[in-house]
Amino acid sequence: MADGIPFQEAIDFLAGKVLLPTRRSDDLQHAAQVRGYSVAGVVRDDMLADFFAATLKARRDGTGFNEFRKDFDAIVERTGWQFFSHGKTEEERRAWRAQIIYTTNMRTSYMAGRYSQLTDPDVLRYRPYWQYVHSGALHPRKLHLSWNGMVLLATDPAWKVMYPPNGWGCGCDVEALSERELRALGKTGPDPSPDLQPYDDTDPRTGQPETRYPGIDRGWAYNVGEEWLSGLVPRELRKPLPPFGETAPQADLPPMPEPTRMPAGMVLPANQPDQFYIDAFLKPFGLKGDRGYFRDASGGIVTISQSLFEQRDHDGNVLRTKAGKFGRGRYAALMAETIKAPDEIWLDWAKTAAGAVVLRRSYLRNVILDNGQSIFVRFEWTKAGWIAITGFDARESYIRKWRRGALLYARKG
Template identity: 45%
Template sequence: MTTTMSAIGLPFQEAIDYLRQKVTVTSTGWTDVWQKANAKAFTVAGATATALVEDFRREIEKALEDGTTLEEFRKRFGEIVRRHGWDHVGKPGWRARVIYETNLSMAYSAGRYAQQTEPETLAAFPYWQYVHSGARHPRKQHLAWNGTVLRADDPFWDWAYPPNGWGCGCRVRPVSEAGLKRQGRRGIDQAPERLPIREVNRKTGEVLTGSQGVDVGFDYNPGQVWMNAPRSAVPGLNDT
């Protein structure tokens, strides 16, 4: 059983479990496996061969389990690309970083959510606080959310539990009643309103919908989907 204190740390086992439950899926582009489907599927945009996707999956699992660095992953990326003759989009260093950081951040996010929602942890920490990453070039909306404290069951966390975009390093901090008082607060904040946005995929012309303040495709809670939604209920995976 996870203790209240260990819930504050990085959820290695839960993150690993999240990654292991995924089904391998090929794709022709990044919108093929859309939004919530990413919580149940492991895919690499543009990787159309199962063996290619599986090779990347093994390296991401190794990174999560053994602490493989980005530079080490970049070397493995190059080897995999050469072995399969993959003609990928973007420069190798950039593409390797996107695959590495996005998959690891989603796994860590899901693991943290799993720990933070255990009954014993929720009883001790009934509130969650949005914590900005401190990036040198912050997204204005993420910075505006910094410090916001809401109940753990607030609908805001359904669509804005970080990461909230490519390269987003924001996180959620559990807060107790005593912690709320130590911050000088008399109560929680008002939840930000969820405002819809539309974006056109320049390559395909497809209209993508999302939520303001979150990169398109990221407005869902990966841990929540992993823990609560059966694979058959996730759009795009019904036949997988």
């Protein structure tokens, strides 16, 4: 809110988020940070909903940090939440953690809203240049400070990486300039595009390769506004997740991408030992019976391990494996590929056998086998278990009933 006027674009950015419980700050990356609202260490759905309501109130009503801090304290007192933080006293610890939650969400929603405004065709025609504006922090990131005053065309690819915020606590901004304002700065045209010097690195959670940039925190090398408006989820489908019991297949969905042709050998031989199918599932993730994590196409973390195929008693003892149950072992490699390269990822609610309500992540993919058969593959993952289903019914009318809840990812094309 500025001068008492709600910043509607920033409000819309927050209001369209999906609540995603997380244990660590890097459980979500890039697109998942834009699509999802999370607070590291908050895994209870009700608690996360309370934090989201407090955050949205701060953005919508402009109530400021002090009011958010009161809401933060009330949630902690009510739930007994034990959170990670810095500080020697309880007051310092609460102030630090509340500030991180508040600042991160206010800055990302503000900059997403700014991007929406600045890329309006009428604004771009009159103000085709963007100037990087450093926050003026007392202890600046040197690279951010070196970009201060740099003017680039709004269409310069560098903004895909360096559009702020560029890290935790980054308060940098972008100002749009007209031709006249550019010349008033003594410039006859935009500055040379910066050499952002990308380098190869490894995701510390998953071991997957990732690209890093100097001066930009891990997980922040993306344009929050561009991802919001034209990223992995079409804007018209960026809807919050309805409450439990109210989710239903969405109407007027665009068709799924064309089926992918699979190479020979993706359907495994029948009547093999369970371990054969388990190994075939784990191999694409670089695992051999051990536990690991995989960052999916939406930017979220999914747990991958042999335990997915184990049936246990109430004490946690393994009773048997179930890799070949219902003949699905033959499709173990297809299940793995569906997680690695889905057509769509959806989030909705599921009820466990014990009656608990949990979030369910569904990976959907249409494929054509080497013999010409069409297969629809669905892999559902929750913290309480998983379900993998393959079927020959690949009709849109059948698939539509599984396209429900909130869309997290859609493969282009």
